[in-house]
Amino acid sequence: MSRVALLRKKLGITQRQLADSVGVTETTIRNWENNRNGVDWFVRIAKLCEALECQPEELFDYEEVK
Numbered sequence: 228m229s230r231v232a233l234l235r236k237k238l239g240i241t242q243r244q245l246a247d248s249v250g251v252t253e254t255t256i257r258n259w260e261n262n263r264n265g266v267d268w269f270v271r272i273a274k275l276c277e278a279l280e281c282q283p284e285e286l287f288d289y290e291e292v293k
Contacts, residue, residue, distance in 0.1 A: 231260050242260070272286070
């Protein structure tokens with residue numbers, strides 16, 4: 228089981244609830260949980276943050292999804 232799935236289940240939320248809170252489709256969540264489509268992007272961001280000694284929030288301007 229992927230870390231995304233483990234963390235989601237730990238919070239007791241559904242894939243739909245996570246998708247809604249992140250602003251993506253439920254299919255995207257399913258893909259992340261099955262280590263398809265986009266997971267490599269997260270790894271690259273983590274490595275970039277490590278190299279720059281920063282948090283992901285510091286790399287992007289974003290508006291909170293409501």
